[in-house]
């Protein structure tokens with residue numbers, strides 16, 4: 403072989419000698435946009451869910467790419483998808499890319515484009531689930547496709563898990579997986595799941611949230627009873643009057659402030675965006691809160707307030723259905739969110755003291771016990787930060803609690819590391835479309851998201 407030919411061969415083989423060649427992300431990005439559009443067209447409104455068609459659609463992509471994948475039937479036309487790229491050292495623990503395929507209902511008459519159209523217009527893909535969270539699920543899959551096509555040498559297993567029923571209790575989804583297929587839920591080094599986007603303001607990234615925990619949830623119904631009668635002759639102790647007095651006391655209850663390590667870290671992270679006294683107070687928030695002025699400011703910001711205390715929102719009220727009828731029963735629903743250190747029973751005990759009326763009945767309608775947050779002192783968290791830094795240099799990463807209850811809790815309660823990390827930077831007005839109208843994601847976010855998650859796989863699960 404002539405020297406020139408030899409050099410050519412070496413040059414062509416170089417990427418393989420050094421590891422995988424960079425996948426063709428232009429091509430994979432375009433395919434991702436097409437695939438997401440199709441995925442969004444499969445109606446998985448939960449209830450009833452009917453996620454089977456959606457996971458079969460994803461399974462077909464895995465089959466075409468040679469990624470081993472299994473659909474796990476959880477009954478009633480519902481199912482979960484498990485796909486895996488094997489690493490050389492599975493004992494190190496897997497990277498699990500988690501998503502749910504069900505979506506919340508959407509009312510087409512409030513949407514600019516129909517919610518199951520998957521329409522691609524002016525650089526955006528429209529549809530229920532674009533952000534929450536078929537968009538991310540598809541991007542997770544396509545990052546694995548990229549790894550597979552590039553023959554990326556892996557040390558850890560990389561697992562894709564797409565579950566049903568996240569929006570309605572998880573009985574056919576993640577809970578089913580843990581109870582029916584515990585063999586597949588073992589030896590997980592870390593889970594990447596929904597929530598935790600980058601926030602854009604006027605096209606500029608303000609901060610990136612990676613969410614390592616979530617608050618507990620308890621929804622309570624307060625029931626007041628009294629003698630019914632004609633509205634022209636009031637009772638001081640009518641059911642609505644009792645209920646209103648109870649609610650008034652709840653509304654005035656300043657739940658105790660408790661600064662857990664997650665909150666301490668979160669406020670210290672925020673200090674970077676401030677100067678002077680406020681920066682100092684954020685850096686040491688426990689000390690800062692001794693200053694009434696600082697405390698008043700911090701607790702006036704709803705997101706900050708929710709980081710340091712249990713919160714209560716009065717949301718539903720019901721009494722008579724006629725103006726001149728005093729009803730025998732009046733009810734209110736309250737939505738309480740509890741810090742990871744709280745216990746539901748203890749919280750209700752304290753609430754009863756505040757209500758101070760033994761005749762008001764308290765009924766639990768939904769309860770998610772608080773779970774411990776994941777530590778951020780992990781290689782996975784460092785990999786996530788590295789990826790954000792690569793694509794958005796200088797980005798401020800903050801680690802608040804999730805805003806809602808999501809499937810990460812079923813890992814966190816088992817002390818398996820789980821983070822909310824969306825590989826998308828999204829303007830606030832688009833984040834607000836999750837569970838709202840006109841949900842959509844930009845094609846740019848989809849394409850970049852695939853590359854970001856691919857780099858996460860390389861960094862956390864790839865051979866070093």
Ligand SMILES: [Zn+2]
Pocket residue numbers: 502534535568596808
């Ligand atoms: Zn979701």
